[in-house]
Amino acid sequence: MTPMADKVTPSGTTPPSGHLLASLAPLLREWLPRQRWFAGKGRPVTGFTQVAATELLPPDGRLGLYHLLLRVHQPPALGAPPHPGDCYQLVIGVREALPPRLAPALIGHVIEGPLTGRTVYDALYDPRPADVLLEALRTQARVGGLRFDREPGQEIREGLVARLMTGEQSNSSIVYGDTFILKLLRRVVPGVNPDLEIPRALAREGCARVPAPTAWLRAEPADEPDASYVLAVLQPFVSGAADGWELALRELAKGEDFVAEARALGRATAEVHTALAHALPTVTLGHAQLRSLVDGMTERLVAAVQAVPALRPYERGLRSAFEALDGLAAEGRTWTAQRIHGDLHLGQCLRSPSGAWSLIDFEGEPARPLAERRLPQPPVRDIAGMLRSFDYAARSVSPPAPGWADRCRAAYCSGYAEAAGRDPRTDPVLLRAYETDKAVYEVVYEARHRPDWLPVPLAAVRRLATSDPTLARETRQ
Numbered sequence: 001m002t003p004m005a006d007k008v009t010p011s012g013t014t015p016p017s018g019h020l021l022a023s024l025a026p027l028l029r030e031w032l033p034r035q036r037w038f039a040g041k042g043r044p045v046t047g048f049t050q051v052a053a054t055e056l057l058p059p060d061g062r063l064g065l066y067h068l069l070l071r072v073h074q075p076p077a078l079g080a081p082p083h084p085g086d087c088y089q090l091v092i093g094v095r096e097a098l099p100p101r102l103a104p105a106l107i108g109h110v111i112e113g114p115l116t117g118r119t120v121y122d123a124l125y126d127p128r129p130a131d132v133l134l135e136a137l138r139t140q141a142r143v144g145g146l147r148f149d150r151e152p153g154q155e156i157r158e159g160l161v162a163r164l165m166t167g168e169q170s171n172s173s174i175v176y177g178d179t180f181i182l183k184l185l186r187r188v189v190p191g192v193n194p195d196l197e198i199p200r201a202l203a204r205e206g207c208a209r210v211p212a213p214t215a216w217l218r219a220e221p222a223d224e225p226d227a228s229y230v231l232a233v234l235q236p237f238v239s240g241a242a243d244g245w246e247l248a249l250r251e252l253a254k255g256e257d258f259v260a261e262a263r264a265l266g267r268a269t270a271e272v273h274t275a276l277a278h279a280l281p282t283v284t285l286g287h288a289q290l291r292s293l294v295d296g297m298t299e300r301l302v303a304a305v306q307a308v309p310a311l312r313p314y315e316r317g318l319r320s321a322f323e324a325l326d327g328l329a330a331e332g333r334t335w336t337a338q339r340i341h342g343d344l345h346l347g348q349c350l351r352s353p354s355g356a357w358s359l360i361d362f363e364g365e366p367a368r369p370l371a372e373r374r375l376p377q378p379p380v381r382d383i384a385g386m387l388r389s390f391d392y393a394a395r396s397v398s399p400p401a402p403g404w405a406d407r408c409r410a411a412y413c414s415g416y417a418e419a420a421g422r423d424p425r426t427d428p429v430l431l432r433a434y435e436t437d438k439a440v441y442e443v444v445y446e447a448r449h450r451p452d453w454l455p456v457p458l459a460a461v462r463r464l465a466t467s468d469p470t471l472a473r474e475t476r477q
Ligand SMILES: Nc1ncnc2c1ncn2[C@@H]1O[C@H](COP(=O)(O)OP(=O)(O)O)[C@@H](O)[C@H]1O
Pocket: 165, 168, 169, 170, 171, 172, 173, 181, 183, 211, 235, 236, 237, 238, 239, 241, 243, 347, 348, 350, 360, 361, 363
């Protein structure tokens, strides 16, 4: 294995506050907003505060390496309250010059401060720094405020070759030799992160539908004595897997149905929900709790209408979906809530070459506060996410495939009912409210990240704003 490992453990000095920033700030101001994972797009970056900086390799050799947690200051989004700024995780490489293979990783050439004359880059693109991270996890290193931990009894083999995954992601992932995948969270908040908490709980429960975490990285910054940030999770890589989104598009392109896979996905979702209901606490939602969920949906709708004015004509109709749910609760209906996936869609489902489905990415909707993402929720929220995803797939081909989404949605609900013993379509008011909440989220997400996709959730908004809840039964086979 790389000799870098020897260098990781004794290093970890904290550069004086502001030392690195003097060199990096002018470059990061330009570079950060161009990153797919940067959540504050569309608002200028006005400054930075260093939350933690850890030297992994000193910059005096061929390669220097820093781990940074940086709070990025920006004016608040339209209608949002003032905010101290999001905290981002960066792993910064420092070289005299960047070899051509690392050109896509370039952050810039430093012209100020202590690193003047050096080239800085996103080190996750570089296999050598990626080795440093894996070796630190393997050896359970303590580096400054960084804590590299491994699940007891889990081994990490040496000599695995690292490659950064390319593609649309909210975070950044490195694959090691087709054996492990390390997901580095980009926007981080202190507290228990469901992307580690839930897969660990499922592993303890013996649920094989979710890859079990092998190791993870946390930060306990010296300046924030009570704060612990989950920064990265290492888990087994499902080699040769295709995600549900790719598979669905492939079948659509061939003019084929996706009904059998949709049914299998429904079963997989139900198995994960059943295991989670055993592994972590459940609660009963009466009118007061339901009211607070409905209030949350309504507040998100109001904020979404402000952020995306194209929603305004539908606001009244969308609200009616939430009011109908509140009405049922007022009549005395109760629901069981439990921990769920929180952002389930076809891209979060992996099919192994043997045909088995796994669910990944339990972080929840990245834009929601952590405390909210960890609350027990009605499991129908995940189901609504998947139903939306079949609709997305069918609308992403031209011309849209008539009936394709409806057949998948029905098969998914049937598969879920077979494994869970309850059919989500028997509660159409709840399902419509959650589908509406999801479609509103998607409108904001697309407006911020992929404006060309906005018509897809807007089409659902039009349908949901005008549909009678009982029509949700149309998805029944
Ligand atoms: N255990 C795994 N095995 C194989 N591929 C994986 C695994 N976990 C994630 N991936 C791949 O990495 C991609 C991004 O992972 P994900 O957890 O969804 O990150 P993000 O939150 O950044 O979107 C997935 O779409 C999938 O292609």
